[in-house]
Amino acid sequence: MSLGLMLLLGLMLAAALALVLLPYARPVLDPPAEQRAALEAQRDDLYTQLRQIPDTDAGDVVRLPLEARAARILRQLDELPATPPPPQAQGRSAALARAGWGVALALTLAGALTLFPAWQKLGIGAAEASQVTAAQQLPGLRSAAQSAKSAASYNAWGDAAFQQGSYGEALRAYTESLKLDPRQPQPLRRLGTLLLNRESMGGQPLGEQEAGQAFALIRTAASLAPDEPESQLLLGYALVKFGEEEQALAALERYRELDPQGRDADELISSIRSAQNSASPALEVYSASCASCHGPAGNGGLGPSLRESNLTRDAAAQIIVQGRASMPAFPDLKDADLNALLDLLQEWQPGSAGASASATAPSSAPSDTGNSMNNESAGSLSGNGLNVTGQNAGGQSASGQESASQASASQSSVQERP
Numbered sequence: 001m002s003l004g005l006m007l008l009l010g011l012m013l014a015a016a017l018a019l020v021l022l023p024y025a026r027p028v029l030d031p032p033a034e035q036r037a038a039l040e041a042q043r044d045d046l047y048t049q050l051r052q053i054p055d056t057d058a059g060d061v062v063r064l065p066l067e068a069r070a071a072r073i074l075r076q077l078d079e080l081p082a083t084p085p086p087p088q089a090q091g092r093s094a095a096l097a098r099a100g101w102g103v104a105l106a107l108t109l110a111g112a113l114t115l116f117p118a119w120q121k122l123g124i125g126a127a128e129a130s131q132v133t134a135a136q137q138l139p140g141l142r143s144a145a146q147s148a149k150s151a152a153s154y155n156a157w158g159d160a161a162f163q164q165g166s167y168g169e170a171l172r173a174y175t176e177s178l179k180l181d182p183r184q185p186q187p188l189r190r191l192g193t194l195l196l197n198r199e200s201m202g203g204q205p206l207g208e209q210e211a212g213q214a215f216a217l218i219r220t221a222a223s224l225a226p227d228e229p230e231s232q233l234l235l236g237y238a239l240v241k242f243g244e245e246e247q248a249l250a251a252l253e254r255y256r257e258l259d260p261q262g263r264d265a266d267e268l269i270s271s272i273r274s275a276q277n278s279a280s281p282a283l284e285v286y287s288a289s290c291a292s293c294h295g296p297a298g299n300g301g302l303g304p305s306l307r308e309s310n311l312t313r314d315a316a317a318q319i320i321v322q323g324r325a326s327m328p329a330f331p332d333l334k335d336a337d338l339n340a341l342l343d344l345l346q347e348w349q350p351g352s353a354g355a356s357a358s359a360t361a362p363s364s365a366p367s368d369t370g371n372s373m374n375n376e377s378a379g380s381l382s383g384n385g386l387n388v389t390g391q392n393a394g395g396q397s398a399s400g401q402e403s404a405s406q407a408s409a410s411q412s413s414v415q416e417r418p
Helices: 003-025 033-052 057-079 087-113 115-119 126-148 151-164 167-180 185-196 208-224 229-241 245-258 266-279 281-289 313-322 335-348 397-406 408-414
Strands: none
Touching: 003 087, 033 057, 126 151, 126 167, 151 167, 151 185, 167 185, 185 208, 185 229, 208 229, 229 245, 229 266, 245 266, 281 335, 313 335
């Protein structure tokens, strides 16, 4: 809960409390008090006279006009405003009101500090909840990092800023952390990704050398932590940005193996495969007939992995055409399609040239092919479900450029490492 919102809530409560309690703090005013006292005196006098009149015919003659006067006085008293409560009763009411508002104020403040932050996350997804948490923690983590000046504190600050989308702050925090320890996978890959997406965040375009340095950071992080899902995810996005779809696909598939629940790469993988299928008859046949059981990349699913098969070409052809066990037969497959599919399966076998693609640093700046994979999808910082493509990071581009220049020493010391 922000400080401004808490102050506004406090002012509203103070105003409501004043409206209720101020009337009790002022003196009790009774403008018709004198008139009421005079009428009550006349009434009491008439009642005294009426009680003294004997119950005779002569007394009845005297009683009638007195009773008429008494009736008029009672009517006048009824027309006057109600008498305010006595001071003692007012004091009890004021004390109860003050106590009630005190309890209400205490409960409201307690809820604002404890329950309200949790309510903010109800009804939103995990990514949005993570951003809310990061926004709440960011000011304290920033102050702690600037005070402690340790790699751990800078990383905590950078992680919170990255989660919230404050990419300029994240860039500064990760840069400072890498100055202290240049071989940290997460700061390396996130710093490289932020630099690589600097233009889409409102900064200046990257030069060829800067793009290579940014990619070197991401590649180094992937080599330092190859089994961390985010390493493979951000490496895949960086490779797509350079037009290396085959290598990107290998990294993104590896990301899905490491994090089966992760969905950040699904759209990009589908885009790459769609483009490949349209250019490769073998992949088009595979996607239509085989991918649903053996996986989109042949890594296995309901059926076994086709990348670890020891079948000969003739044996594979026989199984495809005639089927085996739970695998259906495809007797109507054209010879050209069958041969293309067999060629593809042979390429996937261990030791073949097409079995895997190593992620090497591109020698040129990111390509601009007009392909959707190289534009919005490749510009996503999807390690946390975040997308900064085409967004200006709220005035952070200048600070991002400054941090990029500050990171040059770290980049030069890192990019030559494996």
